[in-house]
Amino acid sequence: MDGKLKLYGFNNLTKTLSFNIYDVCYAKTKREQLDYIKYIDEQYNSERLTNILCQVTEMIGAKVLSISKQDYEPQGASVTLMISEEFKINNNGNGESIVGHLDKSHVTVHTYPEYHPETSIATFRVDIDVSTCGEITPLDTLDYLIQSFDSDIITIDYRVRGFTRDLNGKKCFIDHDITSIQDYIDDKIKRKYDAVDVNVYQSNIFHSRLLIKDIILQNYLFKIDTYELTPEERLQITQSLRKEMIEIYSGRNIYD
Known part of the structure; x- marks a missing residue:
């Protein structure tokens, strides 16, 4: 308990x-775009997503209460985990320990494969939400989540709501120090991305966006090798990929 805030009750x-992550790919024809969507949909089916969420739950020290998962037609998947968190009060007035469980927390994931009808760009989006009550903070799972997917663009939001009290009855609206979500991401990972923060400190709202710096073209081609493309085609495809990424990263249409 060293370094932890002494609280009254829960x-x-x-x-x-x-x-949220976006994985961007170039698929030349409509048939290849559909094949990519099918491929990525199979790679990140509800079973694999469930395993990822179970690992997240273990990392934050919670327990899985129930699992609901679903694969969709023609594509996409959703998984929801209800989780419980354990709290201990050292003294209930009789010198005994009490263990309490809050079964209000959950972890969810949804996938959204889609493709651009004109630029041959296909995009795979993953949304994961982790809601916890009490001492548990989900920020320590970020490295694992980023590395669990091919993350070209990442947007992360973190918010602390409600309040608790210390032993003197004073309200506490956040129980840990935080200046940026980026502080919870490993430096090796951060070096791969350009990043920006938009934080509202007085409301305990934090937002970070990350954009992959280097495009290694072969990593973005589906059923095509770079040697099959002319230098002009390589340049055009790279520019199309970068434009798509910048617009998603910026959250607005820039090149239309």
Whole structure:
């Protein structure tokens, strides 16, 4: 308990992490675009996504209560985990320990494969939400989540809501120090991305966006090798990929 805030009763702060990634790919023909969507849909089916969420749950020290998962037609998948968190009060007035469970927390994931009808660009989006109550913070799972997917663009939102009290009855609206979500991401990972923060500190709202720096073209081609392309085609495809990424990263249409 060293370094932890002494609280009166349960810590009922709600901490919500919204983690979104985009994986971008170039598929030359409509048939290849559909094949890519099918491929990525199979790679990230509900079973694999469930395993990822179970690992996240273990990392934050919670317990899985129930799992609901679904694969969709023609594509996409969703998984929801209800989780419980354990709290301990050292003294209930009789010198005994009490263990309490809050079964309000959850972890969810949804996938959204899609493709651009004109530029041969296909995009795979993953949304993961982790909502916890109490001492648990989901920020420590970010490295694992980023590396679990091919993440070209990442948007992360973190918010702390509610309040708890210290032993003197003073309200506490956040129980841990944070200046940026990026502080919870490994430096080796951060070096691969350009990043920007938009934070509202007085409301305990934090937002970070990351954009992959280097495009190694072969990593973005589906059923095509770079040697099959002319230098002009390589340049055009790279520019199309970068434009798509910048617009998603910026959250607005720039090149239309």
